[in-house]
Amino acid sequence: MDHLRRSQGNVTGESSTSAPAQDECNFIWKQMVLNKVKHFAWRAVKGILPTREGLARRKVVEDPLCPLCGQAEESIVHCLRDCPFAKRVWQVSGLDWQGSGSWLLDFRGWWNALHQHADKEVFAQMLMTLWAIWNGRNKWVFEGIREEPCVLAGKAGILWQDFMEAVAKQETPSRSGLLVRWRPSRAGVFKINVDRCIV
Numbered sequence: 001m002d003h004l005r006r007s008q009g010n011v012t013g014e015s016s017t018s019a020p021a022q023d024e025c026n027f028i029w030k031q032m033v034l035n036k037v038k039h040f041a042w043r044a045v046k047g048i049l050p051t052r053e054g055l056a057r058r059k060v061v062e063d064p065l066c067p068l069c070g071q072a073e074e075s076i077v078h079c080l081r082d083c084p085f086a087k088r089v090w091q092v093s094g095l096d097w098q099g100s101g102s103w104l105l106d107f108r109g110w111w112n113a114l115h116q117h118a119d120k121e122v123f124a125q126m127l128m129t130l131w132a133i134w135n136g137r138n139k140w141v142f143e144g145i146r147e148e149p150c151v152l153a154g155k156a157g158i159l160w161q162d163f164m165e166a167v168a169k170q171e172t173p174s175r176s177g178l179l180v181r182w183r184p185s186r187a188g189v190f191k192i193n194v195d196r197c198i199v
């Protein structure tokens, strides 16, 4: 809880400039997600995702505004949570991304709150969703392809499902029958996932 309390000091929504605590990064490698998602999450927590705000700070680009909405500087928290595009993905995901008012915190405060309050499987689903948002953003910016939020949330769900099934096959054949089925909601439909397995 220590790093949660530390991070909750900043409720402005701006990115924190101090380095993340080592344990904020280390636990990423233990998450139930693909390695590419772990690497993405590590870069997000370290504050080194190449958003427009970060690139402008390093003089790589001039314009720090979000290329998707143009309403704010594209910080990491804007890109992955506060941008209207990201918000729509979270809304159709059915995940509790706003838990305990944590959506008012900066990225690391929000990240730590999600990690504290979600169980391991739900947090893995959140990591997949973050990854899907980042990839959707990149596809829009670099390829001009705009995928609908429900499509991106669906991709995150399928990615997580495939990963869990692969893990189950490696562990024991019987566990596959206990797998959780997480399918994001359709656009505009909200869902709360309660039971994740049959015992």
Ligand SMILES: [Zn+2]
Pocket: 066, 067, 068, 069, 070, 071, 072, 078, 082, 083, 084, 085
């Ligand atoms: Zn935006």
